[in-house]
Structures are given as structure tokens and as C-alpha cells.
Amino acid sequence: MTTATTTGVLPTLQVTDLHKAYGGNEVLKGVEFAVRKGQVKAVLGPSGSGKSTMLRLMALLEPADRGEIALxxxxxxxxxxxxxxxxxSLAVQRRDIGMVxxxxxxxxxxxxxxxxxxxLTAVQGVKRHEALERAHAMLDRVGLSQRAGHYPSELSGGQQQRVAIARALVLEPDVMLFDEPTSALDPELVGEVLDVMENLARGGMTMIVVTHEVRFARRVADEVTLFDSGVIVEQASPEEFxxxxxxxRTRRFLSHVH
Known part of the structure; x- marks a missing residue:
């Protein structure tokens, strides 16, 4: 599969005619979706619309029933x-796709x-000393250099999520997938995680972000997508969206989340 965009540049990650069902429930109904190098795409939609399922298939955590995924x-x-x-073989391919x-x-x-x-040690076989050096550098990148020796129980929810982001980033993936990364956080902790994600975007990281954070999508994304009932309803620049x-359907969704 070698499908190029209208610009002639191959997408970093692309799905074509993606289908997925669980029992008799068809969750994805022929989804077409792509993200280019350095692009940030925000995916919005109601619960159960298929957003997270698409990410899990892209991350090769579950097999698609039909369709293709290309990196x-x-x-x-x-x-x-x-x-x-x-x-x-899937484990090798997953190294290029980070997921939070x-x-x-x-x-x-x-x-x-x-x-x-x-x-690093489990996935890439990096020696422990080198892995810890790289881990400390990555924790510094997400603002946690002073918490490197702390255990999860000693960290706030926002700090734990930043550790999870560092864990995905340390493998130097080509694309990062975020599945509602702030939904489990107390409201006052959301900002610190979004700040890290915004800095990644500014640094050129290719990102697909499933989120309910409308302000983040408007401010950071290059393109915003609305998912509903297993299909893409609308996809546009933040301004147009x-x-x-x-x-x-988009107007009704936005009337509830604004």
C-alpha cells in the first residue's frame, strides 16, 4: 500500500476502509484517516463513537476486521x-507508534x-545504565527531573500521566497517539499534561489526540475531526470546524461541549 495525499507526500500514519465489530456491534464502518509528519489531529466525538477503537487498531493492539493500516x-x-x-512481528512494528x-x-x-x-530495556534491549540515562533525560523533557526517583504512589495523577508520556516518547516513535489522556485527572491537574502535549506539538511531533478538551483542540491542532457512530462526520481546520x-451533527455536538 503506497497511498499519497494530494500534496504527493506519504502520510506518516494512514488507515483505509477500516472496519471493526465486537459481536454484532459494528464500531468502525469504513474509516479513512491519515496524519502527516509534524501534524496534530484532534479527534472529538461522543463516547462509544469509535475514536478509541481507531487508535487501538492504529497502535496494533487489536486487529482490524477489514481495511489497511500503513506507516x-x-x-x-x-x-x-x-x-x-x-x-x-507486531511488537517490532509497535516501536514506531507511541500510545498514551x-x-x-x-x-x-x-x-x-x-x-x-x-x-527501553524490555522493547529495545538497551542496557540498564544507558536506559536510565535516557529515562532521566526524557523525564526532564516533561518537567519531572526532580521526581525521577519517586514511585507512582508519591506522584499526582498529572505527574503519573507525564511519566506515561515520557515512557512512550523514550522509544522515539514516529507518531504519538493519545487516548483521552486527561480524562482520569482532577480538573486542576489537566493543564500540566496539556502543556506537555502542546510543547510536543510545537517541537514537531506527529500526534493524533482523542480528547474532550475543546480549547486544546482549537489552540493546538492543525485539523479537527468529529467521529460519530463509527464514521467521520466532519474534518476541517480548527477555525472552520x-x-x-x-x-x-457537528453543530449539535459543539452546542453541548462549548
Whole structure:
């Protein structure tokens, strides 16, 4: 698969005709979605609309029922003859796709630095000393250099989520996927996580962000997408999406979240 955009540049990550069902519930109904290098795409929509499922399929955490996923124009997740790849091959491909979840999923018995370093030692086989050096540098990048030796129980929710972001970033992925990264946080802790994400965007990180944070989407995203009932309803620049939505479903959604 080598599909280019209208600019002639291959997207960093792209899905084509993506379908996914759980039992009789069709969650994704032929989704077409792509993000270019350095682009930030915010994905909005009601709960159960398929947003998180699309991210999980992109991250190769679940197989699609139908459709293709491509990284830099090359199909991932399936072999050339269309069969699902074995877990060992999927693990290699996942290295280029970082994902941050709603829940932090940190190891409670490891310090912040060791949580981040484990991504390197377990996934890339990096020696422990080098992994810890890189972990400390990444924690500094997310503003947690003074908390490197602290355990998750000693960190706030916002700090734990920043450790989770550092853990994904330390593998130097080509694209970062964020699945409602602030939804589990107390309101006063949301800002510190969004600040880290905004700094990543300014630094040129390619990002797909599923979020309910409308102000963040307006301020940081290059493009905003509305998901509903397993399909993309509307996709536009933040200015067009929020100030001049073309679809009635988008207008109704925005009337509830503004």
C-alpha cells in the first residue's frame, strides 16, 4: 500500500476502509484517516463513537476486521497476503507508534525513571545504565527531573500521566497517539499534561489526540475531526470546524461541549 495525499507526500500514519465489530456491534464502518509528519489531529466525538477503537487498531493492539493500516506508506499489522502478523512481528512494528492511555498503567513498584527505562530495556534491549540515562533525560523533557526517583504512589495523577508520556516518547516513535489522556485527572491537574502535549506539538511531533478538551483542540491542532457512530462526520481546520461547521451533527455536538 503506497497511498499519497494530494500534496504527493506519504502520510506518516494512514488507515483505509477500516472496519471493526465486537459481536454484532459494528464500531468502525469504513474509516479513512491519515496524519502527516509534524501534524496534530484532534479527534472529538461522543463516547462509544469509535475514536478509541481507531487508535487501538492504529497502535496494533487489536486487529482490524477489514481495511489497511500503513506507516510511511507501508502496510503494517498484516502480511503481504493479508494475514494477521504474529505477536513478535507486531511488537517490532509497535516501536514506531507511541500510545498514551486514559489510565497511566505504571508499575507501582518501580520509580518514575525505572518505569520509563523499562520501555527501553524490555522493547529495545538497551542496557540498564544507558536506559536510565535516557529515562532521566526524557523525564526532564516533561518537567519531572526532580521526581525521577519517586514511585507512582508519591506522584499526582498529572505527574503519573507525564511519566506515561515520557515512557512512550523514550522509544522515539514516529507518531504519538493519545487516548483521552486527561480524562482520569482532577480538573486542576489537566493543564500540566496539556502543556506537555502542546510543547510536543510545537517541537514537531506527529500526534493524533482523542480528547474532550475543546480549547486544546482549537489552540493546538492543525485539523479537527468529529467521529460519530463509527464514521467521520466532519474534518476541517480548527477555525472552520469550530466557527463554521458544515454538518448539523457537528453543530449539535459543539452546542453541548462549548
Amino acid at each position: 510511511h506508506g507501508s502496510r503494517i499489522g498484516r502480511s503481504a497476503d493479508g494475514r494477521h502478523l504474529p505477536e513478535r 492511555f486514559q489510565k497511566f498503567n505504571l508499575f507501582p513498584h518501580l520509580s518514575a525513571a525505572r518505569n520509563v527505562a523499562m520501555a 469550530f466557527d463554521n461547521p458544515q454538518h448539523e
